[in-house]
Amino acid sequence: MMTNHTQASNSLSYGWTPISAKGSSRTIAEALKEQGYDIEKNPIKVDISREAIEKYRQMLQSSKQESRIKIVYGQQQPAKDPVTYGENGCPDKEEFVNYHKMINKKLNLNDYYNPYVSMKDKTFMLLEAYGKSYDEIVKGYENGTREKYIIDMDVEGYYRKATMEEELALLHKEFEMDADTLERTILKADCFMRRIDAENSDEWLAMGITSLGEAAKAKSFYEQMKDEEKLTDLKQKLMDAANLFISQYQQFGGRRFNVVV
16 A cells, blocks of 8 residues: 555545444344455454463553663662753753654544554554654744753753754654554554454344444454555654655655655
8 A cells, every 4th residue: 555645634544334223133244245245255263362362461551651661679660850840940841852742742542543544544644743743843943933951961950952953853763663663563453453353243242232233344344454464564664754754854845755554
């Protein structure tokens, strides 16, 4: 799949369409057949082991904040900042560069973490957030309205004003972390959740937890989005796209993204 966007997409690749209301007399097999999938000829069988479920649970517990954790007396505790924000002349914490949140603030997290939003859309969402943040930083320094601080252990008070180059470097670092998380964690989690939904749809339908339409969609979309399990080198493709954006921005000052998923 290839995306070449000059502006944000107005729609996401959910592909979900109503099949039937709960309580319909049609079976899931009939509903799926109307959608072009013959479950009798190609039965869906998903076998998720306890080990896989435990691995997924552990995966969700991890976060990008791990790099800020250190071991203290055998226990994990968050690293303490060397400055006292908002006191003794120190700026408020919001005025410091936080490269864990620069891009995140510009993402629609409900869509970004939805397993039924395609990787094609998620890569564009991440690139667009990066581009907007990059443009915001550059324009802020150009017109003199942006003033941010960073922690620096080599200066008095342990903080100083950031430069545009430093902010852009931290932004790029955050983007690289996000690209890595998208490939190693979110992609795997999305594929896993779609498998779980497909596997349990019949049981949930029998228990009245889901509708016939939702159960059918879970099976159908598991098949439709199964190719995402084969995606490789997603991080590298995103980094290449970001570097291309920087080159284009420096030449033309515009936002344009090219990425192949």
